[in-house]
């Protein structure tokens with residue numbers, strides 16, 4: 536981080552200097568840390584549209600240009616040439632691994648995939664019709680009740696072990712949440728399989744039959760994990776950082792991130808996007824649906840983004856994966872894919888969407904792809920959570936290891952009642 540000449544701010548009769556920091560990429564940042572002490576004023580920015588909450592070296596997004604870089608590497612290159620586990624290493628360590636480092640990392644993750652035997656009993660406490668995200672929030676939070684030996688956040692080795700445990704055990708927990716909801720027996724991890732293959736097997740294998748992983752589906756699964764691995768300071772990542780800033784253990788922080796991700800404006804949008812395509816049903820109904828969006832009756836799910844004011848670079852890869860998966864295991868003429876393509880064309884050529892810079896985001900095509908792979912809509916956000924765990928944990932580690940880290944404590948613009956005296960209930964009119 537470098538600094539340029541400071542900005543001057545005049546408030547009443549006081550003028551103060553505010554340092555301006557320059558990152559390696561992205562807009563300059565006005566450092567307002569001393570603002571309150573020097574002027575007795577706060578800044579006001581609900582939704583953090585102009586606020587950088589931290590310094591980070593992990594992910595960079597240029598929303599206008601549609602650029603997403605992890606540790607400097609473009610998402611398109613990672614999705615095409617890398618693997619999810621390699622991206623995990625990159626996010627956690629800052630560099631791509633050498634062959635020996637990758638081998639060691641892969642072995643470590645593979646050997647942490649099993650869950651404590653008693654953990655399995657935890658699932659049966661949930662109703663069968665529970666949303667798998669409800670199960671995920673509870674189950675991941677419960678990890679801190681099982682793995683006491685990696686809870687000391689001040690110990691580098693324990694932080695590392697927690698990171699490995701989370702990346703390794705999320706597929707096992709997610710698959711169990713799915714199996715529990717459909718009443719099938721849990722399938723244990725199999726170490727000879729790759730990370731995505733193992734997950735698919737734990738989701739779709741049954742004891743009565745041999746399960747053979749389809750390589751096209753496994754590749755698409757790995758890509759979907761890469762596309763969701765991290766996304767800078769979004770709502771759930773900021774939640775993880777805020778929870779972690781109080782010193783909470785990593786399992787509790789990731790559970791907080793999962794809870795935040797569940798919302799329909801964030802990770803829940805992929806489920807909503809597919810439901811929307813089903814509701815539209817046929818390409819002929821697209822125009823009528825778009826008219827409803829313009830009348831503000833509902834939002835076009837899978838469209839628009841707080842940061843991207845251009846095509847989400849993840850959506851480009853996802854669209855390609857949708858075509859590949861549907862050609863391999865689905866119906867390339869799937870009516871929902873036709874609806875999505877028609878909807879995209881209509882929206883991209885309509886002034887309402889052009890003026891507001893609304894483009895497809897990662898969730899627009901992910902639902903169709905995941906559905907063709909055999910996942911019910913309720914599992915979509917779970918898969919997002921599984922993949923985003925590495926981003927959350929990398930951001931959490933970066934925060935804990937930042938010497939300037941403080942507990943997160945925003946202030947407010949108070950507009951409530953001024954001080955008044957308590958009146959007994961008998962004297963209230």
Ligand code: CMC
Pocket residue numbers: 766769799800801802804828833834835836837838839840841842891893896897898
């Ligand atoms: N459909 C219709 N209009 C929209 C949409 C949409 N999907 N998104 C934004 N707008 C309009 C909105 O009505 C507003 O118009 P006006 O200025 O006339 O009032 C304008 O665009 C700006 O909207 P905003 O709500 O101020 O924008 P935001 O940056 O706060 O919201 C968003 C970002 C992602 C919440 C929003 O675009 C949205 O609700 N999209 C649908 C949900 C979705 O697909 N979410 C997944 C995001 S990608 C995965 C992830 O990272 O979680």
